[in-house]
Amino acid sequence: MKNKPPYALSSVDNALVLLHLLRDQGQLGVTEAAEALGVVRSTAHRLLSMLVYRDFAIRDESHKYRPGPSLFVSAVEHRPTSELTRIMLPHMHALRDRSDESVQLSIRSGRWTRFIATVECTQYLRVGDRRGTVLPARAASGGRALLAELADQQLRDLYYVGEEADAAPDDEARLSQGEWNALAHSLALIRMKGYAVSLPDTEPGVRAVSVALHNEIGDAVGALSIAGPTSRMNSGTIEKLGADLLAVAQRATTGLSGYRET
Structure with a gap:
């Protein structure tokens, strides 16, 4: 069992949970994200927007969020x-x-x-x-x-x-x-x-x-x-x-x- 750090940052933890959901589910709506995290829609929207900004998510024409290239492009291909x-x-x-x-x-x-x-x-x-x-x-x-x-x-x-x-x-x-x-x-x-x-x-x-x-x-x-x-x-x-x-x-x-x- 892993214990949560004593000074955990909830916003960081929520963003990381969203990354797991995007990776495993393939798509995510704002309402679905808010319900999964137990936060209001505006908070979920801000978190998803930051993931889009850093290429961990993309927003499609149906306003759903999908995994972005940063989730499936290898970080450095083992290069120093x-x-x-x-x-x-x-x-x-x-x-x-x-x-x-x-x-x-x-x-x-x-x-x-x-x-x-x-x-x-x-x-x-x-x-x-x-x-x-x-x-x-x-x-x-x-x-x-x-x-x-x-x-x-x-x-x-x-x-x-x-x-x-x-x-x-x-x-x-x-x-x-x-x-x-x-x-x-x-x-x-x-x-x-x-x-x-x-x-x-x-x-x-x-x-x-x-x-x-x-x-x-x-x-x-x-x-x-x-x-x-x-x-x-x-x-x-x-x-x-x-x-x-x-x-x-x-x-x-x-x-x-x-x-x-x-």
Whole structure:
């Protein structure tokens, strides 16, 4: 038997119970959540909203809450990401100071990308701390930069295309032939330019540019991104930031010489 801690935080405990319910039941309404926790609807709604904010839940068109990507995307795929963060933080601070935009570090986990570190800029209108946020790899700039590192067969192992899409385990794995062609074309352009840009509708009002980070033997171990409001991220700015990111990624290779995917 596990005993409740003597100074238990009821709000934290309630949020964790909701995570269990989402995982086990597959969906949850506000009324159902309130009854399960013994709280009023407004409290249940606030708790569920925070789970949505941190990607542990999503709210569908029927206003039901379902498990979000943070519940089924492996946290770090057994990689020592604290070491990757330690190595890259000085580069991230320098990038932030030069660009006056927020800098992000991310890794790819299958069809998803997860942010593991942020250095925020000081501008009033800025991209905030995204640590823990999970986005589809084919939409986020960091995910796209890392997908561009894969061979065609590796990509096909990730996504189900055309008739195969009926067997896809989740919506993110399911691509039409047209979507596959568009993805393949965009990844070819990323390989040519060396940097990736997020799709326009990935995060409303935000645009990001990213490059893949490599260790000394050429393995892609993460992605480095600069993100800002679309009002400041025009094509000229993106090209300049992309060149700066490529230079930083090249310099960081030496520091990443001991870093491996495990």
